[in-house]
Amino acid sequence: MQMQMQLPSGMLTSPHDSHSSMTMATPTYTTDSIIGDYQVLMSGTNQQQLKKYLEPYSKEELVSLLSSMATGDDTFCVQLLTRMKTDKKWCKLFVHGLAFNTKKETLESHYKQYGNVKEAVVLVDKKGSSKGYGFVTFEHAKYALEAAKDPKKRIDNRMTHCNLAFKGNPKKFIAANGGNPATVLSPKQRENANDRRLFVHSLAWKTDDSSLALVFE
Secondary structure: OOOOEEEEEEEEHHOOOOOOHOOOOOOOOOOOOOOHHHHHHHHHHHHHHHHHOOOOOOOHHHHHHHHHHHOOHHHHHHHHHHHHHHOHHHHHEEEEOOOOOOOHHHHHHHHHOOOEEEEEEEEEEOOOEEEEEEEEEOHHHHHHHHHHHEEEOOOOOOOOEEHHHOOOOOHHHHHHHHOHHHOOHHHHHHHHHHHOOOOOOOOOOOOHHHHHHHHOO
């Protein structure tokens, strides 16, 4: 009876195969192998290497790394803050509760009192009707923060609410959870939970959420 053994490449061979078959071309590695990233990690541009080296870090690890660098280098700290304060993440507001007749021009006109507005958008459906919410993007974080300091604003005789866009709309999550805020994860909580997740692969096709949860109870 012939025996077969598994090679790293996933190819099958028999002990009766010739020596040449055991010295075939380099095995094909999976995407988990470092082989695919080797060239970038070792000889890519500084930007390419930085992007690749940052991949395995969690949010908390990156915050710690940047904070420690900024603490010891005030110039770097100022440069980092300057870049972040003009990034869309800190300059973009989510505005909801808009009247259905409110246009982007009205939205921009109301918010420009806080600072220079780069863009104001009111989202519409396929028929062109307003969805009752939109976004305002400022040139600088200080304008967005000033506008969000008092989230309630009356626009077109309707009380609206705003917040930094990356924080999302808490009311949306409460409504989706049957109106029970106690068991709802806010956008910020969901973001913080990302690094406490487990990645489980090679599951059977019949595995569902319930059967997977039982394993970890």
